[in-house]
Amino acid sequence: MSHSVSKYIEEKIRERKEQNTFRKLFLPEAKVDFFSNDYLGIATNKSLAFPLNKIIRKVPHNMPLFGATGSRLLSGNSQFVEDTETLLANIHQTEAALLFNSGYNANLGVLSALPYKNATIFYDELIHASMHDGIKMSKAKATAFKHNSIKDLEEKLAATHNFKFIAIEALYSMDGDFAPLKEIVALAKKYDAAIILDEAHSTGIYGEKGEGWAQQQNLHQDIFIRIHTFGKAAGVHGAVVLCNESVKSFLVNYSRPFIFSTAMPLHSVCAIRSCYEYFASTACEAERKKLMQNIQLFSSVTKGITEFKFAESPSAIQTLFIPGNENAKTAAEKIRQQGFEVRAILSPTVAKDTERIRICLHSFNTTQEINDLLQTISYLK
Ligand SMILES: Cc1ncc(COP(=O)(O)O)c(C=O)c1O
Structure with a gap:
């Protein structure tokens, strides 16, 4: 060296x-x-092995179970993955869902690709490193607002004429407090801003069947993008971006962590399905x-x-x-x-x-x- x-x-x-x-x-x-x-003890819950095996047996024999063999845009796509995305979109009451290899990748993939040159991302000062890294890679301007401060966010939104995105977490990973989602949704409506919500620490725990904080608060229809990660309460690995069909199409075309990486293996997709079955039990x-x-x-x-x-x-x-x-x-x-x-x-x-x-x-x-x-x-x- x-x-x-x-x-x-x-x-x-x-x-x-x-x-x-x-x-x-x-x-x-x-x-x-x-x-x-x-x-919720899912990662160590041995009784979940049986239902997981049942799902694995549903994967057609000609499909590669252990590795995806390529990016989703090459050899890594399958009906099974697409069905899983449809299932997740239905559970989370949204139009479309797109799987990512991890929460880190999903945040990077959304924030680096979507906010464009003449946009500003307003982000809570305590957002996770993965959102920060996505923001750094984005072409948009970025401004932090004080943690959970509606006043500071509103002052900053009012002072810009750019297109606006608001990046927040539902439940903050370090302080364990919730975003004032209702108030942020109201501001987003007032200033025509699109909310990107990271539900990493609320997935599985909140909502009747673990659908997350936005759904529990019945605010999910007002949120532009929700990111649920599966490495925490879900006890497995990976993440899903919930959005509308156009945003999904946009990400498939422009989100580099999605395009240029081998897709999640099918056994991980099975594990995600199995854990959503368990969430509903x-x-x-x-x-x-x-x-x-x-x-x-x-x-x-x-x-x-x-x-x-x-x-x-x-x-x-x-x-x-x-x-x-x-x-x-x-x-x-x-x-x-x-x-x-x-x-x-x-x-x-x-x-x-x-x-x-x-x-x-x-x-x-x-x-x-x-x-x-x-x-x-x-x-x-
Ligand atoms: C708030 C938050 N978002 C995203 C991530 C990244 O998720 P993953 O571990 O699935 O990459 C984490 C992980 O610590 C997190 O705490």
Whole structure:
């Protein structure tokens, strides 16, 4: 390798280490899960293997199950995938659906392709990195608005005559709070803006059958594009973009992550179908209820812990603020030593002085586990 390239790489690694933000891969240990996005326990639910196998058996024998063999525009398309998209469009009460290999790819694929030169994307300052990266690749202008601030968004919308897009999340991945969707929909109507809504952390949990936050709020018809990802509560992998037929056509023509990548393998498509069957079951309904009970329990116990600041979150994503990268890392390690898997979220991933421990609640966490975790936290000082 070139000497100057090696030097650059070593310098960048040293920089991370000096700033205490060096990332490395680790192997999860057998501790109580308070860190995964498997909110409903679907990823580890062995009883779902049987219904999944039943769906796999429906795939015609001449179709490649293990790999898609090409991009959807080449050899990677099939009736089975198209039927799955129709199924997803029906469940989500929209005209069309387009599968992507991941939520990251879907956000990149929508935001890089759709907002055009004379458009402005107004984005919440706390949107996910994948939306940011899509915005960076787009030809449109981009302006951040303060997190969940209707006032700031309206001032910014009113001050531009460009075509307008609004990029938001339904449920924010770091703070666990919801977007004020009704108010944002009203602003979008007033200023003729198109909303792009990332439902990564609300898919499967909200709505009668896990259809997401927009459908639960009955606002889905007013949202231009919804992105549901399947790597979180759905327990599998991939994502779907929900839109109208013209937008789907546009993405098939212009969205580079869709065009220039091997399509999702059919066994992943089967897994998505299987998880939507499960979303509609009474068993899943019971898991959603258990998750809500755990959220309530967590919130009520944390109210009694005055030594620490917790974010007020109505969702499965809970935040314990421990300002300072070193402090947050040390606290997470202490909690882990007591048998709970949690992770510190450091700056610059979150703003300086809002470093934190992110606690993900699940339907399968027991009352005892939640109480023990919070007792461990209360002994941290
Ligand atoms: C809000 C949000 N959007 C999109 C993504 C990306 O989804 P995926 O993991 O399917 O690539 C994530 C993943 O962490 C996320 O939190």
